[in-house]
Amino acid sequence: MISFYVIMFILPTVIIAGTIFLATRKSKKHG
Amino acid sequence: MDETQLISVSFESSAVIAFIAYLILIIGVGIYASRFSSRGISEYFIGGRKMNRFVVALSAVVSGRSAWLLLGVTGMAYAQGPSAVWAVLGYIIVEIFLFLYYGRRLRNFTENRNCITIPDFFAERFSDHDGKLRMTIVVIFLVFMVGYISSQFVAGGKAFASGFGLETDTGVLLTAGIVLVYTIVGGFLAVSLTDMFQAIFMMLALVILPVIAIMNFGGLQELLSSLAVMDMMYVDPFAVSVGAAIGFLGIGLGSPGNPHILARYMSIDDPKQFKYVAVVGTTWNVLMAWGAVFVGLAGRAYFPDVEMLPGADTENLFPMLAQLHLHPILFGVVLASIFAAIMSTADSQLLVAASSVVRDIYEKIIKKGVEVSQEKLVLYSRAVVFLIVILALIFGFYAEDLVFWLVLFAWAGLGASIGPTSILALYWKGTTRAGIFAGLITGTLVTIGWYLIPELKALMYELIPGFIASLLATWLVSLFTESAPDTKKAFEDMFDE
Numbered sequence: 001m002i003s004f005y006v007i008m009f010i011l012p013t014v015i016i017a018g019t020i021f022l023a024t025r026k027s028k029k030h031g
Numbered sequence: 032m033d034e035t036q037l038i039s040v041s042f043e044s045s046a047v048i049a050f051i052a053y054l055i056l057i058i059g060v061g062i063y064a065s066r067f068s069s070r071g072i073s074e075y076f077i078g079g080r081k082m083n084r085f086v087v088a089l090s091a092v093v094s095g096r097s098a099w100l101l102l103g104v105t106g107m108a109y110a111q112g113p114s115a116v117w118a119v120l121g122y123i124i125v126e127i128f129l130f131l132y133y134g135r136r137l138r139n140f141t142e143n144r145n146c147i148t149i150p151d152f153f154a155e156r157f158s159d160h161d162g163k164l165r166m167t168i169v170v171i172f173l174v175f176m177v178g179y180i181s182s183q184f185v186a187g188g189k190a191f192a193s194g195f196g197l198e199t200d201t202g203v204l205l206t207a208g209i210v211l212v213y214t215i216v217g218g219f220l221a222v223s224l225t226d227m228f229q230a231i232f233m234m235l236a237l238v239i240l241p242v243i244a245i246m247n248f249g250g251l252q253e254l255l256s257s258l259a260v261m262d263m264m265y266v267d268p269f270a271v272s273v274g275a276a277i278g279f280l281g282i283g284l285g286s287p288g289n290p291h292i293l294a295r296y297m298s299i300d301d302p303k304q305f306k307y308v309a310v311v312g313t314t315w316n317v318l319m320a321w322g323a324v325f326v327g328l329a330g331r332a333y334f335p336d337v338e339m340l341p342g343a344d345t346e347n348l349f350p351m352l353a354q355l356h357l358h359p360i361l362f363g364v365v366l367a368s369i370f371a372a373i374m375s376t377a378d379s380q381l382l383v384a385a386s387s388v389v390r391d392i393y394e395k396i397i398k399k400g401v402e403v404s405q406e407k408l409v410l411y412s413r414a415v416v417f418l419i420v421i422l423a424l425i426f427g428f429y430a431e432d433l434v435f436w437l438v439l440f441a442w443a444g445l446g447a448s449i450g451p452t453s454i455l456a457l458y459w460k461g462t463t464r465a466g467i468f469a470g471l472i473t474g475t476l477v478t479i480g481w482y483l484i485p486e487l488k489a490l491m492y493e494l495i496p497g498f499i500a501s502l503l504a505t506w507l508v509s510l511f512t513e514s515a516p517d518t519k520k521a522f523e524d525m526f527d528e
Contacts, residue, residue, distance in 0.1 A: 001255065001259075001266060003267065003268055003269060004113060004255065004266050004267070004268060006268075007113060007116055007268035008113055008116070008268070008321065008324070008325075011116075011120075012317045012318075012321050015123060015124070015127075015313065015317055016310075016313060016314050016317055018127075019127050019131075019309050019310055019313040019314075020310055022127070022131055022309070023131065023306035023307070023309045023310050024306070
């Protein structure tokens, strides 16, 4: 049952948080 | 008239009212967008690269989803439990990278080289003076796209039949007619704006429905206990073989190869806004996808036996569950969301197919070197949109088997041919024109061949071997052939100024 909560609640949160992280970090290279 | 009949009439009239309101909205958007879209083919096919970041984010995610998410994924989660998540995870992850990296390069290059279509992009990137590369891509597009559009119309017809009790053929004509009106009049702007509204409808339906259904069941804990008693599979996200999970994840490889998705990236007004698009698009993708899986899980608890669904068809779960739990007006929104999913995909595909005919075949091959007025090109574009709708209808009515056959390969075939070649074209300077030819042809043939051999088909989803074969073919042939003389300049054109 733990795996259910991990995949159904934690994973989507991590995906969105990860995207925000990638989108907001400063990169030296552009494009 | 007994009570049951009253309820059914009230459902029907509310659904009809909600649906008519929805129709007025999207046709109004078409009319609103018509003046802008009439300025030229850049405006008509990619919104003159002036699209707002929010519109691009939503349009990009719903153009790629179709009714598969609402009816297919919900049905899959109903049948096999939370392991259906693997079917949505692949494209969500792939699209994060497309938003953040690939989209920006494609957008910059296509603006710097004045490209309107994906064949335009390849032709410019690989100095395709004789037009053979352009033509090859156009043929691949048209073969898959017309079948794809046709299948969307047929899906719309079926939705009309089950939602409003119309004849399927009448429903097909109505779906085609509605999409035709706003697409022909309003072009890309209308398609993108309607996509935005359609994304909102789909999101509302996919988030509200499972929340209410689960609450009505007594809460999540209650639901999970009930599902676990039926079969542990319904609460175990890992109840799937490794091969099947890889196949599911591989669905995501289709995103960089489907031109109706890529056209969205080319249309954004400011390439720096892709970071915003990534966050909004991914949030939308995640909420819709997980919502669809929860709809399936809730559905299994309410309808433990598939025989309880009309026609014992898992694809009927979504509207059935909505009818059971939602206020009639919200049920109307759910019905509208099914049409929204179908139309938001069909309209984008329709424009991409038309752009290949008018921009790539007519303007760049037949009228090569001759100036054609923008008014004329827009007029021809509208005529071609009309003709493609007629063609898709003919396919839908008279060659349904062929349509079904083409659609099986459409996502995978485009994904395996255009996906790897466009990624290498954007990221590897050593990619050559001959390599691209090899990749396009290998990707298409391996996808179709793999599907047709039952032993291979059972082993893995055909897009994965098709994608890998295309990648290898492009790389290998490129190693032994000359790259385009202006490759360095081409890469400079992919970056922001």
